[in-house]
Amino acid sequence: MAEVETPEELLIKQHRKEKKDLQAKIQSMKNAVPKNDKKRRKQLTEDIAKLEADLSQRHEDELQQLKSAPDKDVEEAANGVETLKVEAGEQEEVKQPRVTKAQKRRDKKAAQEKERDSRIAEAEVQNLQGVRHQEGVKLAQKLAEKTLQIKEISSDGHCMYRAVEDQLTQRSKPGLNVTFKELRSRTAEHMRNNPENFLPFLSNPTTGDTITTDEFEKYCSEVEHTAAWGGQLELRALTHVLRLPIEVIQADSPTLKIGEEYDAEPITLVYMHHAYGLGEHYNSVEPLKNPANAEES
Template sequence: MDEEEEVTGAAAVLKQQQRREKKELQAKIQSMKNSVPKNDKKRRKQLTDDIVKLEAEMEERHEQELEALAKSQPDQTSMDSVVNGVTSLDLESPALCQQSRVSKAQKRRDKKAALEKERDERIAEAEIENLSGARHLENQALTHSLAVRQLQIKQIPSDGHCMYRAIEHQLKEQDNALTLSNLRSQTADYMRQHADDFLPFLTNATTSEMFTEEEFEKYCTETANTPAWGGQLELRALSHILQAPIEVIQADSPLIVIGEEYSSKPITLVYMRHAYGLGEHYNSVEPLVTTSDDG
């Protein structure tokens, strides 16, 4: 493979990688859309802003990668003169072949090193920016609040099920076998059976009117069968279902306790506003692990 073919091959690999990243981003965006209720205008607007930002960041990064690859390509005129200059030499010479192989290998290493350096610089810049960002400050505050209680954050995936997965994790720690699917279906059933307790708090995003019976039934069906995001209404239903108080720890607000009438061991969740692109997210907690514990 000559130098021109090598460069062409590198460009093809990069473009293939970028196409794959675009597909992965589209899948992530679809998951983000599914996790936000259609009637939540505020979060849908934030979702649109976040999607635009994610797409713009990827497009900018892809342009930078292509520019970096273009800069690493050898000047074609120089390559032609080199090729023409050696046509009269013995191309089968072992020394010449060895020199050619070493040169190509070195160029590949140099190109790889340049791309890694650029990536490291981007990571360093992002880390510096994050130190003063809302996400970092929120995480610091939560870490401190939890450490006082000898707890730490247990990370939960951001897939629309986070609140239910966090509760599922807490229940497993208490030897309760209820699964995410159980929690969702029981929450929907409880809300249907106690509609008068929940309907006044659910309104149509377009008309601002209280949900009709049909809209309420659709809401309950989505709660049971889709990755619809759960909030305070669902936590209220779950506290009654589990006969347990549910604590919600936040960075910038006092502790919220739902189901204070119950005396059993509380379920403790962490509510984060800046954890991911969409902002709102629930994590679980686990006992704090310290250096001495590891030892």
């Protein structure tokens, strides 16, 4: 015949289970708070300490109450263990801090940011073997031979003109400091005044035919007033506008040189096929900051 447990033994057994359940709940609470959120981690530590203290105090009170109960209540205590378990669980649940809607939103946002950071990190690792990274390495090597490095230009459709503007600004010579908007305007004006040098090289994207005079005017207007990307035709116009040669360095092609009829230090641009995941892009260049380190590498 199995030995019947005393009410005190039953209560102690129940207390052990409640402590185990609380530890599991505490671990879950810890997992829900990011380690780098110092403010919430501090509050979590205080909440956990309170939960453990409350449970310990309740267990002590229940044991004391059982020991001091009259003999006639012993049998009721034994028969009411299950009720005690339910009530204890309810009390513990009430004493746990309530998670507000605002806190739930913060937790959800933190989880989303963590997932996003993880995706970005993974993408960056994959990109180390991607075409953009390889292009950057090759360009850095070519520029290092000229004691130059890339100077980033914003990718907003004006990158070619902004890069030329930056090159002119670096020279700091009178008459050369013009804005990218002025460069656009002067490029469009030169093309309008010399249509024979540009119109034959432009075709209608739909029909493939050489564009008409009206279409050429529309093209020049877009050069002047919109963020339309610039290419070799616009660079050719710029060499005449500035009376300066322009060289364009690329990763997998020889350096493109335009306007070599002008005997002057060329404007140097970098043309990237895979920049920022957006495709083609122009950057400027600047003197290499650590040429000694580049030679060692």
